[in-house]
Amino acid sequence: MASEMVKAATSEKLKEMDWAKNIEICELVAQDPGKAKDVIKSIKKCIGSRSKNAQLYAVMLLEMLMNNCGEPIHKQVIDNGLLPILVKIVKKKTELPVREKIFLLLDATQTSLGGAKGKFPQYYEAYYELVSAGVKFMNRPNVVITQVHNPVPEAIIEPNKDNLSSRSNGVQQEANVQPVSDTSIIRKASSVMEVLRDVLNSMDPRHPEVYINHYLHPQL
Numbered sequence: 001m002a003s004e005m006v007k008a009a010t011s012e013k014l015k016e017m018d019w020a021k022n023i024e025i026c027e028l029v030a031q032d033p034g035k036a037k038d039v040i041k042s043i044k045k046c047i048g049s050r051s052k053n054a055q056l057y058a059v060m061l062l063e064m065l066m067n068n069c070g071e072p073i074h075k076q077v078i079d080n081g082l083l084p085i086l087v088k089i090v091k092k093k094t095e096l097p098v099r100e101k102i103f104l105l106l107d108a109t110q111t112s113l114g115g116a117k118g119k120f121p122q123y124y125e126a127y128y129e130l131v132s133a134g135v136k137f138m139n140r141p142n143v144v145i146t147q148v149h150n151p152v153p154e155a156i157i158e159p160n161k162d163n164l165s166s167r168s169n170g171v172q173q174e175a176n177v178q179p180v181s182d183t184s185i186i187r188k189a190s191s192v193m194e195v196l197r198d199v200l201n202s203m204d205p206r207h208p209e210v211y212i213n214h215y216l217h218p219q220l
Contacts (some may be wrong), residue, residue: 002028006039009021012049012053025039025061032178034074047086055089066109074109075120083126087106090135103135107125117145205213
């Protein structure tokens, strides 16, 4: 039953992917995970087909099963030796759209499964083998796998609001106080000296009190 469903969903006579049949197969595996083995075996045969359409529809069905049925499918893909076949197809120097579809599927799957330290590191190894071989596509930049180092965030020290307030007030007070220049003091002293000199020059040595009273009390 499972094999017949897969055969119908990947028929080369289809003009486009049959969503109804693919969903039906996903529901079959979801209700009975034991069916995953037969489904993957059938997909493996279709992927090995010489028909471009059959290959492409088989990969699209596999993608839908991986995204919706999870672990039973992932396990059967590994146990049935499907990963090496997928890698081999991608490495072929052909323009088949299925190559890029497989490459993207392996990338997304190994990422979702946790990469090299995940439960199924075989997907990471398959993807890394392709990357190491320099596989790339026209619309996709070359992928380089590197060890990611998470930068340690710098500690942000928030200033004390009270200290800022007191400093701000102090700056304002300093700004309001205008220092007296040395030039101003000298000018005032010079003016006083000139007045005193005039007083002394005009003073009668015999009656000094008259001139002093005149300068100190001019209204008298």
